[in-house]
Each structure stands twice: as C-alpha cells, then as structure tokens.
Amino acid sequence: MTITVPPLQATDTASHPARMREVQKFARRFLRNPLGVAGLAILLLLVLAAALAPLLAGHDPYLPDLAGRLAPPGATHWFGTDELGRDIFTRILYGARLTLLIVGLVVVTSAPLGLVIGAAAGTAGGFADAAFMRLTDVFLAVPKLMLALAFVAALGPGIVNAALAITLTSWPPYARLARAEALVVRDSDYVNAIRLAGGSELRIIFLHVIPMCISSVIVRMTLDMAGIILTAAGLGFIGLGAQPPLPEWGAMISTGRKFIFDQWWVATIPGCAIFIVSLGFNLLGDAMRDLLDPHLRRRA
Numbered sequence: 001m002t003i004t005v006p007p008l009q010a011t012d013t014a015s016h017p018a019r020m021r022e023v024q025k026f027a028r029r030f031l032r033n034p035l036g037v038a039g040l041a042i043l044l045l046l047v048l049a050a051a052l053a054p055l056l057a058g059h060d061p062y063l064p065d066l067a068g069r070l071a072p073p074g075a076t077h078w079f080g081t082d083e084l085g086r087d088i089f090t091r092i093l094y095g096a097r098l099t100l101l102i103v104g105l106v107v108v109t110s111a112p113l114g115l116v117i118g119a120a121a122g123t124a125g126g127f128a129d130a131a132f133m134r135l136t137d138v139f140l141a142v143p144k145l146m147l148a149l150a151f152v153a154a155l156g157p158g159i160v161n162a163a164l165a166i167t168l169t170s171w172p173p174y175a176r177l178a179r180a181e182a183l184v185v186r187d188s189d190y191v192n193a194i195r196l197a198g199g200s201e202l203r204i205i206f207l208h209v210i211p212m213c214i215s216s217v218i219v220r221m222t223l224d225m226a227g228i229i230l231t232a233a234g235l236g237f238i239g240l241g242a243q244p245p246l247p248e249w250g251a252m253i254s255t256g257r258k259f260i261f262d263q264w265w266v267a268t269i270p271g272c273a274i275f276i277v278s279l280g281f282n283l284l285g286d287a288m289r290d291l292l293d294p295h296l297r298r299r300a
Contacts, residue, residue: 036287042280114174122182223285
C-alpha cells in the first residue's frame with residue numbers, strides 16, 4: 001500500500017498571500033494615521049541625514065575657522081557657525097549619526113535584557129519573581145536621569161559609557177511589561193500542554209512567552225526612543241556624554257548657551273533638532289500603539 005504525503009511547500013505557499021494581505025492591511029491602516037506618517041517621515045529624514053552626511057555637508061564638522069566664528073545663518077552657512085567657526089548645519093548632520101548610535105546601542109541592549117528578565121520572572125514565579133521585581137522597583141524608584149548620572153560618573157564620560165548608563169536605567173519598564181504578559185500566558189492551556197509533553201521552562205520562556213511580548217515591546221521601544229535622546233542630550237549638556245569635538249546635540253547646546261542672547265542660533269538650532277526628532281519618535285510610537293493594540297485593532 002502506498003501512502004501519499006502532501007508536500008509541505010503547498011501549505012507554506014498558501015500562507016504567503018495571507019501574510020502579504022496582513023502586511024498590506026497594516027500599511028493601509030498606518031497610512032490613515034497622518035501623525036504616524038509624519039513621525040515616520042521625521043525618522044526617515046534622520047536616517048537619511050546620518051547616512052548622507054558626507055554628501056550633504058559642505059564643511060568639515062571639526063575644523064575650526066576663527067575668522068568666521070559666530071556668523072549668522074546665511075547662504076554660506078545655512079544655520080550659522082559656532083564659537084569656533086564650525087558650520088552648525090554640518091555638525092547637526094553628523095550629530096544625527098551619534099543620536100542614532102546612542103539610540104541603537106540602548107535599544108538593542110535594554111529591550112532584550114528587560115524582556116528576558118521579565119519573562120523569566122513571570123513564568124517562574126515564587127522567589128525568583130519576587131527578587132527580580134524588587135530589583136526592578138529599586139531602579140524605577142530613582143529618576144532615570146539621576147540614575148544615569150550616577151552610572152556614567154562611575155564609568156567615566158564618553159559616548160559608549162553614556163549609552164551603557166542609559167541601558168542600565170532603561171530595562172526595568174520592559175521587564176515589568178514582559179512579566180505582565182508572562183503572568184497571563186504561563187497558565188494558559190497550550191503552555192500546560194507543552195509542560196505535559198515534557199517541554200522545559202526555557203523552551204516555554206523563549207519560544208512561547210517572549211514572542212507574545214514582542215508587539216508590546218515594539219510599542220514601548222518607539223515611545224522610549226525620545227526619552228533616550230533627551231537623556232543622552234542631558235548627559236552631553238553637563239559634559240558626561242559625548243566629548244568635544246564630537247558634534248553631539250546636547251554638548252552643542254551646552255557650548256552655545258553662553259551666546260544665547262546675541263547669537264541665538266548656536267544653541268537654538270541643536271535644541272530644535274532634539275525637539276523635532278523626539279516629536280517624531282513620539283508620533284510614531286503613538287501610531288504603533290494604536291495599530292498593535294488588540295482592543296483598538298478590533299474596533300478599527
């Protein structure tokens with residue numbers, strides 16, 4: 001007797017149109033949110049500015065030109081020059097690279113760290129859950145900027161140390177979020193079936209609990225990026241972040257505050273850059289929350 005086994009590729013092939021329809025539906029819903037589109041446009045503009053900085057910039061971001069110091073915005077220098085004669089437009093473009101570097105370093109470290117801790121604590125329960133959550137409470141009890149100041153003061157100034165300090169203060173909200181999801185999932189029927197089939201707790205955490213937290217974590221990440229930028233700018237403002245002559249926006253505001261009344265552009269332009277980018281991340285985060293929230297999705 002011959003047994004014919006249907007090919008698996010047919011099922012995979014049939015699932016592709018369904019996935020494409022879901023992606024198209026998500027894109028249509030996103031395009032109906034003008035504020036979300038505006039936030040995405042600001043983010044894309046930031047990425048393009050960082051990627052094309054050598055092509056868009058007409059001056060050296062580090063080379064001083066004392067003869068042209070504190071020149072107002074004009075045809076030669078669109079955003080004017082700083083106290084050393086460096087073109088502010090050029091430094092804003094190169095500063096976008098530092099901003100994306102800090103945001104990237106913090107996001108790829110703090111989100112996975114908090115996700116694993118929260119998922120493990122919520123799934124295990126008992127003493128492990130209590131210990132991890134009390135540690136989380138300690139971090140949440142101290143304002144993020146003050147805690148970052150303490151860490152970066154101990155580690156030393158620098159862009160990598162600043163990113164590490166922000167990471168150490170940014171993981172607790174992700175842990176809380178993952179724990180809440182894990183408490184819902186850990187006693188569900190399919191998880192109990194996996195346990196009865198001999199599945200380990202690690203398998204349950206990494207293959208079944210953490211994937212359920214991804215959508216919530218993505219929303220939280222997009223909303224946290226604005227706070228990361230502001231914290232990095234605050235550290236740069238007081239001299240504990242990126243060090244001169246790096247064109248970090250917070251450090252540019254710090255050096256320009258001495259000229260705020262007479263040469264307003266030196267500090268105002270970097271401040272506007274921080275404001276616009278933070279606004280873009282907030283708008284994008286709000287849109288992602290509306291799209292990925294299951295309750296709002298059922299209403300749409």
